[in-house]
């Protein structure tokens with residue numbers, strides 16, 4: 108089977124779905140790789156490296172789509188809400204498409220993909236099981252984003268992160284608060300610690316307290332009833348507005364004492380909860396920085412504008428989109444490994460395995476034969492359940 112790698116088209120996107128290093132691994136599994144010329148260039152993988160590893164270069168996007176049995180991308184239409192729709196014309200019945208499709212985002216985009224007849228697999232739907240861990244692209248990208256968030260904040264803050272004792276006096280370390288200590292949050296805590304900041308973190312799931320402490324962070328305990336904070340898949344559960352109001356009230360003091368706040372709090376399929384209000388921003392020291400990793404999902408800070416950096420009440424509020432693309436070399440390396448794991452599980456003896464035979468294949472399958480077939484996606488997008496004959 109032929110796996111095709113088109114160049115990413117989302118504006119500013121620098122990642123690539125497969126790197127040269129995985130080409131031989133895929134070949135061993137019977138998968139031949141074709142790459143659109145220049146696809147890896149902005150991630151630091153020139154065409155020649157793909158060729159050296161045995162991939163074939165193709166001159167344009169349409170040829171990559173037409174010659175491939177499987178197309179792998181980073182941002183597919185849906186996740187690419189700018190110009191991803193341009194690829195709809197290249198999708199065809201039976202073509203296998205794998206990438207970020209934002210299945211719980213826009214019902215319209217998901218249905219447009221379904222109507223092309225393409226068999227699409229969404230990496231966001233990966234089950235959180237031990238076997239699927241090596242295929243978990245959400246975690247890979249969250250790790251990169253958590254690190255990158257700290258680098259951006261450190262660069263924006265008018266202070267330095269570490270304590271310094273010098274002949275010119277002693278500098279106190281920056282105080283960084285991380286709200287939401289999942290994969291991205293934990294990486295942010297570790298990265299901020301390495302730079303010498305004093306780090307506190309808070310999460311609605313009490314289970315993460317130990318993880319925060321093991322990274323050298325202080326876990327902020329709020330007197331909130333959080334017994335039901337986590338679902339069976341390890342994700343946070345949505346809470347009611349009264350809970351979020353109480354949370355804001357309790358978080359206010361911690362935020363006002365922080366030089367930098369990195370927020371990552373999200374709930375799958377829901378708009379991110381507002382945890383940092385304008386009133387809290389007013390109480391922060393001048394020059395403080397908020398980086399809202401939930402910006403794409405509506406934002407954790409009331410004033411966040413997705414894709415923009417604003418200054419309000421002397422506080423810089425950064426709402427990055429697609430932060431993982433800012434470290435494209437390693438983000439692509441991790442994503443390519445995730446996809447390679449996924450592909451070698453998906454294809455056996457030159458055929459795509461039937462979803463019934465494997466939990467990972469079944470749960471990530473989003474569209475097939477013209478329909479959105481993923482039950483959870485149908486439910487969240489408000490589509491009627493499919494009747495199986």
Ligand SMILES: NC(=O)c1ccc[n+]([C@@H]2O[C@H](COP(=O)([O-])OP(=O)(O)OC[C@H]3O[C@@H](n4cnc5c(N)ncnc54)[C@H](O)[C@@H]3O)[C@@H](O)[C@H]2O)c1
Nearest residue numbers: 235236246287288289290291310311312341343371372373
């Ligand atoms: N294969 C696996 O078993 C596997 C893979 C990846 C992640 N995980 C686990 O799943 C969990 C969730 O990880 P994630 O990073 O994908 O989560 P996520 O991106 O869905 O959310 C980020 C964090 O925000 C927190 N949050 C949500 N609402 C909040 C609120 N109101 N206030 C404060 N915090 C709030 C969540 O609890 C979570 O920790 C983690 O414990 C992670 O270790 C397991």
